[in-house]
Structures are given as structure tokens and as C-alpha cells.
Amino acid sequence: MTRRKISILGSTGSIGENALRVIRNLGDDFQVALLSCRNRWESVLQQARNFGVDTVVITDPGAARRARQEAQGVRILSGREGLLEAAARTDIDLMLNALVGAAGMEPTCVALSAGVDVALSNKESLVMAGDLISRIRQQTGAHLYPIDSEHSAIWQCLAGEKPEEVRRLILTGSGGPFRTRPLDTFSRISVEEALRHPNWDMGAKITIDSATMMNKGLEVIEAHWLFQLPPEQIDIVVHPQSIIHSMVEFVDGSIKAQLGVPDMKIPIQYALMYPRHAPAPWERLDLTRVATLTFEPVDTERFPSIRLAYQALARGGSAPAALNVANEQAVYRFLQGDLMFTQIPDIIANMVEQHPWIPHPDLDDLRQLEAEITRQVQEWPGQKS
Numbered sequence: 118m119t120r121r122k123i124s125i126l127g128s129t130g131s132i133g134e135n136a137l138r139v140i141r142n143l144g145d146d147f148q149v150a151l152l153s154c155r156n157r158w159e160s161v162l163q164q165a166r167n168f169g170v171d172t173v174v175i176t177d178p179g180a181a182r183r184a185r186q187e188a189q190g191v192r193i194l195s196g197r198e199g200l201l202e203a204a205a206r207t208d209i210d211l212m213l214n215a216l217v218g219a220a221g222m223e224p225t226c227v228a229l230s231a232g233v234d235v236a237l238s239n240k241e242s243l244v245m246a247g248d249l250i251s252r253i254r255q256q257t258g259a260h261l262y263p264i265d266s267e268h269s270a271i272w273q274c275l276a277g278e279k280p281e282e283v284r285r286l287i288l289t290g291s292g293g294p295f296r297t298r299p300l301d302t303f304s305r306i307s308v309e310e311a312l313r314h315p316n317w318d319m320g321a322k323i324t325i326d327s328a329t330m331m332n333k334g335l336e337v338i339e340a341h342w343l344f345q346l347p348p349e350q351i352d353i354v355v356h357p358q359s360i361i362h363s364m365v366e367f368v369d370g371s372i373k374a375q376l377g378v379p380d381m382k383i384p385i386q387y388a389l390m391y392p393r394h395a396p397a398p399w400e401r402l403d404l405t406r407v408a409t410l411t412f413e414p415v416d417t418e419r420f421p422s423i424r425l426a427y428q429a430l431a432r433g434g435s436a437p438a439a440l441n442v443a444n445e446q447a448v449y450r451f452l453q454g455d456l457m458f459t460q461i462p463d464i465i466a467n468m469v470e471q472h473p474w475i476p477h478p479d480l481d482d483l484r485q486l487e488a489e490i491t492r493q494v495q496e497w498p499g500q501k502s
């Protein structure tokens with residue numbers, strides 16, 4: 118069997134590191150051909166040495182310069198151009214995109230355009246450019262394999278099923294750290310509190326998205342593009358234990374669920390090995406130890422981001438992209454400590470409402486939209502005392 122060549126964008130983040138653990142465990146299935154990071158140049162060089170990787174992209178120019186002095190034969194590409202050059206490589210069999218935020222969109226489009234299959238952790242790609250990505254995939258026939266645990270669950274539940282027999286998708290969400298916190302204290306939520314997720318260990322941006330539940334809203338949009346179902350057929354149920362990763366209900370009332378411990382290595386490996394379930398040594402689910410699985414409806418008063426995401430999806434065109442960029446920039450400002458937690462959905466609602474709506478945005482439109490909304494959110498008056 119020939120080894121499949123894989124590139125990993127965002128290899129020093131939580132998904133990237135787990136992907137390398139999965140690849141290590143799979144043994145001879147994959148050859149890691151390329152890694153990328155923003156500025157953690159020492160970590161990425163260490164990964165390159167461990168996996169015999171000959172090319173690394175470091176998007177931060179200063180970090181790339183420092184890395185070149187220690188590269189010892191590893192080729193270093195830098196900047197946004199380096200990242201896009203890496204995504205366009207047609208000698209790669211599979212590109213794993215674990216970049217964070219809107220920055221991941223263009224590499225996904227570039228790889229799919231080049232006919233390269235993509236294992237997608239960067240949900241923002243589909244939220245920003247779902248329509249464009251669908252058109253590109255129709256042209257090139259490149260595959261998209263979801264890594265997000267909910268979408269991996271749905272994908273597994275759909276194996277062998279007929280699309281017309283699906284009644285609805287049921288995305289599960291933990292509800293994050295503020296599921297039961299008194300609503301009148303939300304404006305006082307601190308960055309530290311918001312960064313404490315009960316079940317999943319993730320990067321800062323997605324952890325805040327989980328606290329606002331915008332993560333679930335983005336996942337509804339992601340599911341729409343992956344599984345081609347209208348928003349009315351995509352529901353959310355709060356499931357605090359994060360054991361059921363999502364479900365599919367069929368027209369006869371039967372519901373299939375996918376369960377497992379909250380460990381991203383499982384969906385990562387399924388995306389890499391699809392349609393196979395390959396042996397793995399990770400921790401197993403012991404249902405007798407979990408004992409209780411509970412479910413609640415989602416509270417959109419508490420989490421207005423969910424409603425905003427459904428509205429943006431229903432409006433279509435550039436609305437989900439505007440939602441995504443506004444959210445991302447508001448989250449970064451919250452993380453810097455100059456916005457209140459409750460300002461995040463206010464800013465998003467305003468930006469989606471005010472932006473110049475485009476029915477079928479292309480890459481240039483999306484770049485322009487991103488620059489414009491980024492600027493506007495950065496200028497939004499902070500209210501933290």
C-alpha cells in the first residue's frame with residue numbers, strides 16, 4: 118500500500134497536535150508532507166523533525182525568519198502567500214485544515230479547486246463560503262471530510278442511508294460553562310470564566326464560541342452545506358455530558374446517534390481513514406460510568422447567537438460570512454478584555470443587518486467583506502470599565 122501524502126495546516130494547535138498523534142498511531146498509512154503554523158516556529162520545527170517533514174509554512178514573517186536560522190534542511194515558506202502555495206500543491210492527497218477562523222477559508226477553496234481532498238476542522242470555511250465551496254466541488258470532484266465532532270457523528274449515522282429518508286439532523290451541544298448561570302450576571306462574565314469549558318479542551322476562539330453557543334450556530338450552517346438540508350431540518354438539543362456527538366432522525370421515527378468520549382482523535386481518525394474504523398488505543402466510553410445522559414431545549418434568550426445564526430442562514434448569500442467575521446472580531450476583542458460578553462451578539466446582529474448583502478459572493482467579495490467588517494468591529498466602542 119502506498120502511503121498517502123497529507124498536509125496539516127495549523128499543526129501546532131489542539132486539532133493539529135491530535136492529528137499528528139492519530140497519524141503516529143496509524144503507522145504507515147500517511148506520509149506528512151507539510152505542516153503550517155502562525156508563529157510557534159520552535160514547535161513546528163520539532164514536529165517536522167519528528168515526522169520527517171521537508172516543508173513548513175510559518176505565516177508570521179518574523180517567526181519564519183527566526184525558524185530559517187534553525188531549519189537544518191527544512192524548507193520554510195512564509196506569509197499568506199506561503200500558505201496558499203501550500204494549499205495549491207497537487208502532489209498532496211489530503212489537506213487537513215485546522216486553521217482558526219476566517220483565515221482558513223481561502224486555503225480550503227484553493228485546495229478543493231486544485232482537486233485536493235480536504236479534511237476540514239475549520240468550520241468557518243463553510244460558514245463563510247459554503248455556496249462557493251459547493252460550486253468548486255462540483256467542478257473538481259474533490260472530497261470534503263468533516264472533522265467537527267457533531268458533523269463526524271452525523272456523517273457516521275448517515276453511512277448506508279438514503280438522503281431522502283432523513284427527516285432531520287439533531288446537533289448536540291454541551292451548553293458551555295454558562296448554561297445555568299443567572300442571566301442578569303452575563304454582562305459581568307470574565308475572559309477567564311468564559312475560557313473554562315466543562316468537557317472539551319480546545320483553542321481560545323472556539324472555547325469562547327462555545328460559551329456564547331455561537332459555535333453551535335456556526336455548526337448549523339456547516340451542517341447545512343455538508344449535508345444539503347434546509348435550516349428547518351437542522352435542530353439543536355443541549356446535552357451537557359457531550360457523550361452523544363449528534364443524531365439523525367429518519368422519516369419512520371428511527372433515530373441514530375453516535376457516541377464516544379469527548380476526544381477529537383476519534384473524528385480526526387475517521388476523516389483520515391473514511392470509510393474505515395481503524396483500531397486505536399484511546400480511552401473508551403464506559404456507559405456504566407457515565408450512567409446518565411440528559412437533554413434540554415436550547416434557550417435562545419440566554420444564547421441569542423443561535424437565533425442570529427439561523428437568521429443568517431435563512432437570509433443566505435453573504436449573511437453567514439458577515440455573521441462569522443463579526444463574531445470572530447468581537448470574540449478577539451472580548452479576549453483582549455475590551456468588550457463585555459453580552460456585546461458579542463449585539464455587534465454580530467448589527468453587522469449582519471448593516472452589511473451590503475451579496476447573493477452569491479465570490480472570493481474577492483468575501484475578502485472585501487472580511488476587511489470591512491473587521492474594521493467596523495475594531496472601531497466599535499468598548500464598554501468595559
Ligand code: MG
Pocket residue numbers: 265266267336
Ligand atoms: Mg463541534
